[in-house]
Amino acid sequence: MCGIAGIADPRLSPNRLAAEAGRMADALTHRGPDGRGVWGTDGVALGHRRLAIRDLSPAGAQPMGARDGRWVLTYNGELYGTHDARAALMADGHAFSGHSDTEILVELIARHGVAGALARVEGIFAFAAYDRFERRLWLARDRMGVKPLFYAATSGRLLFGSTLSALTACGAAEFAIDPSAIASLLRHGYVPAPGSIYAGVNKLEPGHLLSWSPGEAPAVAAYWSLDSVIEAGRTDPFAGSDAEAIDALETLLTGAVRRQMASDVPLGAFLSGGIDSSLVAALMVGAGGTPRTFAAGFTDDPRFDESGHAAAVARHLGTDHTTIPVREADALALVAHLPEIYDEPLADPSGLPTALLCAATRRAGLTVALSGDGGDELFAGYDRYTLATRFAERIEPIPIPLRRLAAGAMGRMPHAALGLAARALPPPWGGPDAPDRLRKAAAQLPGDGFDLYARLLTLNPDARALANGAPGLPSPMDRPGGGPLLDRMRRLDTLAYLPDDVLAKVDRASMAAGLEARVPLLDRSVVEFAWRLPPHLLVRGGERKWPLREVLGRHVPRPLFERRKQGFAPPLAAWLRGPLRAYAGDLLLSPDLGGGFLDRARVRALFAEHQTGARNHAVGLWPILAFEAWRLASAARPAHKDD
Known part of the structure; x- marks a missing residue:
């Protein structure tokens, strides 16, 4: 994993371009402490900072040129399962200089073009490829949005980088805060793609590529679409038995974990003791060896501490486990550094323990860690899915006038009274934040299940007023689409909350520590299979993520993981x-x-x-x-x- 940056402007001198690209790359040193490279020609300069993971030799250094001299690549990411692509290139006469996936990617581009190469690779990545013959710059981002890529096109100039700080390091451009982005941040807790906190700076959306040549506006297009995957799943739903579904899912997950364990540096996993991370750890054990696992524990407040559950799972699996204590003093000392770590404002409170966990994992000697992110979105794991579907089933049939009366009464209840009422309610209504959940639910009583889901994801209902009337940026949340309620919620979380909050948080926190985080549950094969599963294979008997539970139950005793989802927030x-x-x-x-x-x-x-x-x-x-x-x-x- 690395950091990439670059500038294209035919009006600037080669020396100026190289200086700007170098300065932009140097802003990414934390993402790539193992090497630095700058390449430039024809009004274009590409920069790179290297975190060496595979092929630690100079043969993996970047920017890297293709053997034909036409293409140059700067690339951040990891490709998985590259054996067939490498064999095909060798059969076509290519003699490899090393065994990095960078060389595989640039040679695939040389033979098949950018779009053709993207169709042949699986992984997490963001890259820029320059075609010297056509003088055209291409940018691309992985399908699920694991790796970030920002760009800005103004006045005949294109800038790009892994982070906003890379763009702002460029002396050839200036940036202004976008008031609409602030309104979105206050509403969602993140700035939704394709926007950013700066006006005129965009995030390249997951599954998209961009092409640009001097004198043209950037052309952005999707090379992969979640909606196409959803439609394919509805057209060809899984029709097998329960056992066949579990077998098929375990096979896919096992393959994904094994592919993502490829590394020339020390590798381990994050282990919270929840279903997703426990399953990843279990499959790593099944792949052979004794993986190192790491958990964070809120030792000052047992209500928020899952480290004991993680330790119990680790003991059963036999991993080499470490608990990282997240003490109040450590977390509070980190608060002032969050802007530097996360680069763009991000209001996920779990960013604090995530950053501490990543830093401690790196200090312990790991360079790569597998995580369980993505399981909740794909397999319907969030509490809000249960709350919204129960609302739709039980509340929507009640006449709206009666619901309005109840909403008014609950809205007037004191906070303490709501807390007392919540004690009598079953999960997922209970817990420390129960009064606020009830108040949010009360405000939505006249609406429907989707309204409740959207409200549960809204941090500030009056975000526009707080932002002095700024309207907010367009967001997938404003385009819910059609289909069953559960599918709409999963889709929106996968399009917006997952890449713009969860994955952004893990990427920035891990890369700030020089640690690569991988997400096997977001392997393309797993994503496509999840969307083929009918509702009864996702949620059963009130149990969310039913198929993941069933697979994990083959490796870990159920009492070790069958409990209410706790989360990772302080x-x-x-x-x-x-x-x-x-x-x-x-x-x-x-x-x-x-x-x-x-x-x-x-x-x-x-x-x-x-x-x-x-x-x-x-x-x-x-x-x-x-x-x-x-x-x-x-x-x-x-x-x-x-x-």
């Missing part, structure tokens, strides 16, 4: 009233709060009400804090201007 509400209160107050009570982008009075009212304990506004305050901390940190960074 006790944020209490921290904002306690050890983080001063930090939050310094930001939110500043006269310069938001730099003119936020409604200061509304923000301060939220903060004050949270401090009283009357309401829990932690999830709404966190994106505001994420933006403000990022804004101040960005303003403090040295700016590089044109000479």
